[in-house]
Amino acid sequence: MLVQTIAWITSLFFMILVVAVFAVVAWKSRERKDYAPIKKKWYKARTFYGAALIALMLVLTIYTLRELPYNQPVYGAGNEPTVVDVQAVQFGWNISENEFKVGEPVEFHVTSKDVNHGFGIYDEEMNMIAQTQAMPDYTNKVFITFDEPGTYEILCLEYCGLAHHLMTADITVTE
Numbered sequence: 242m243l244v245q246t247i248a249w250i251t252s253l254f255f256m257i258l259v260v261a262v263f264a265v266v267a268w269k270s271r272e273r274k275d276y277a278p279i280k281k282k283w284y285k286a287r288t289f290y291g292a293a294l295i296a297l298m299l300v301l302t303i304y305t306l307r308e309l310p311y312n313q314p315v316y317g318a319g320n321e322p323t324v325v326d327v328q329a330v331q332f333g334w335n336i337s338e339n340e341f342k343v344g345e346p347v348e349f350h351v352t353s354k355d356v357n358h359g360f361g362i363y364d365e366e367m368n369m370i371a372q373t374q375a376m377p378d379y380t381n382k383v384f385i386t387f388d389e390p391g392t393y394e395i396l397c398l399e400y401c402g403l404a405h406h407l408m409t410a411d412i413t414v415t416e
């Protein structure tokens with residue numbers, strides 16, 4: 242679980258950073274200093290910081306917006322995806338097809354008959370490999386190409402009533 246480890250270490254780093262900043266501020270607050278020059282200096286710093294932040298955010302925004310819609314694959318000729326209709330319903334899944342081949346591009350078109358549900362696909366080690374929201378009157382798409390054979394499990398990810406935990410289904414992927 243490398244991702245969790247990285248997330249944990251990153252969080253710890255920033256937690257320590259915040260504590261350190263508070264400690265320095267608390268320590269420095271004992272000193273008496275003339276306010277005017279400090280104000281001038283840090284107002285200048287703030288202007289620079291603000292401009293840098295806007296520039297950075299602008300670059301990031303433009304860069305990431307180019308990818309929209311995210312995760313939308315481009316299929317080559319003769320490589321059309323298998324479209325699978327998924328309808329969530331209290332408390333189960335109506336899936337038009339649940340057997341796929343390794344390397345076969347699959348598009349799940351996910352909607353709901355009643356309330357909001359979550360459509361999550363898990364591999365055999367119960368790692369989530371894809372998910373989307375199942376909403377009434379909307380169709381959300383999940384693009385996936387299974388690269389391992391096996392039995393995958395679909396679980397509902399949104400508490401949707403008393404039998405929420407029974408909303409499971411299986412997908413079989415063969416070589």
Ligand code: CUA
Pocket residue numbers: 329331332357358359397398399400401402405406408
């Ligand atoms: Cu459907 Cu929880």
